Amino acid sequence: MPGKSVGTAVPSAPRGKYSLPKFSKPKAPAGIVYRGDPGMWSWVLHRITGVAIFFFLLVHILDTALVRVSPEAYNAVIGTYKNPIMGLGEVALVAAIGLHALNGLRIILIDFWAWGTKHQKLLQWIVIILWIVLLVGFVPRHLINVFSE
Amino acid sequence: MTVSIETPRAPRTVRRGGINWEKWGWIYMRVSGVALVVLIFGHLFVNLMIGDGVKALDFAFVGGKLSNPFWQWWDTLLLWLALIHGANGMRTITNDYARNNLVNLILKGAILAATIVLLILGTLVIFTFDPCPAGAAANLLPTFCSAG
Numbered sequence: 390m391p392g393k394s395v396g397t398a399v400p401s402a403p404r405g406k407y408s409l410p411k412f413s414k415p416k417a418p419a420g421i422v423y424r425g426d427p428g429m430w431s432w433v434l435h436r437i438t439g440v441a442i443f444f445f446l447l448v449h450i451l452d453t454a455l456v457r458v459s460p461e462a463y464n465a466v467i468g469t470y471k472n473p474i475m476g477l478g479e480v481a482l483v484a485a486i487g488l489h490a491l492n493g494l495r496i497i498l499i500d501f502w503a504w505g506t507k508h509q510k511l512l513q514w515i516v517i518i519l520w521i522v523l524l525v526g527f528v529p530r531h532l533i534n535v536f537s538e
Numbered sequence: 539m540t541v542s543i544e545t546p547r548a549p550r551t552v553r554r555g556g557i558n559w560e561k562w563g564w565i566y567m568r569v570s571g572v573a574l575v576v577l578i579f580g581h582l583f584v585n586l587m588i589g590d591g592v593k594a595l596d597f598a599f600v601g602g603k604l605s606n607p608f609w610q611w612w613d614t615l616l617l618w619l620a621l622i623h624g625a626n627g628m629r630t631i632t633n634d635y636a637r638n639n640l641v642n643l644i645l646k647g648a649i650l651a652a653t654i655v656l657l658i659l660g661t662l663v664i665f666t667f668d669p670c671p672a673g674a675a676a677n678l679l680p681t682f683c684s685a686g
Contacts (some may be wrong), residue, residue, distance in 0.1 A: 436631060443624035450617065450656045456604070457667045460597035460678040467595050475595045478591060486578060500568065527587070534591035 427513050435492050438485040445482060464486040476535030480528055487523045563626055570619040577616045601669035602680040610664055617660045625653040 467473060476488040495512045498505035505512060582604075586592055603609045628649050636642040670683035 439624070439627045440631065443628055446620055446624055447652060447656065450621070451601070454659055454663045456597060456600055457663045458600075459671065460674050463597045463600070464678065467597075470595065471592055472577045476592065478587070483582060483586070486582070490571075490575045490578070494575065497568050497571065527582075531586060531591055534586075534593050537593075 405449060428509070431492050431495075431516070434488060438489040441485050442489060443483075471535070474537055476532065479535075480524075480531060483527055483531070484520075484524060488516075488518050491519050491523075493494075567626060569624060570623045573615070574619055574623060576617065577612065579614060591606070597678055598680045601667075602682070604664060604667065605669045605680070605682075614661060614664055617664070618657060621653055621657055621660075625649050 452463075452466050455466055470479070495505075495509070495516050498512060499509050585595060604613065629646055632642060632645045632649070636645050669680050671679075676684050
């Protein structure tokens, strides 16, 4: 459990009979065993991309709902998706969705398949490589669409 | 090899009967996740990669797409699976960080309310909208509106 410091709850051994193990005060928040490991960063990124995609989804359902209002209302709002700043935002969105999707598949492979658990580091590299391939396929084409008149 | 148990006599929660909702939530995230990979990348490919991509998006494009039952059901499935997947993820994060009971309850209530409202709104929009509304300029509408 993160945040719980190691060695606070030493079972009360009879004093004098056994020497209690000595604990040095941890330098950093203790108990964070996999701190700094790639597994931690993929966990952090999964959360951050998940929250970002969730809020985009809320907005995206509302903007699409404007088709029920009028063609003019929908076109006015969707028009803002075509300006260059939003175009870059769409690159970030697709990058976030791609990472969340590929990392999610990696989690599933680790959860359900012993091979996946054993080779989780390799799977992490595969996620990064496939993510780059996805962006190489998407980003130039999308930016040409966004910046061409 | 020694295993140290921090507090061996600490009381622990023992589940007794009933539906294990956390387990089904865990399964839902994985099953819907796989489906969403297909649904979302299909959605992104058709809307952003084919033709002029984002530049081609307007009422006529969406109207044409949503008058096809295939895309209606694609988008309905996408709406329900994605929003519930996202809401359940937000619930997990709320439980992790919002330790104050009242704050936790308010945040989860807001997530639940937004989810229910948007599921109903989105589903109604997909199935009740008119691709050829009366009185709209023909150049804003799908071409089939003026065909007959």
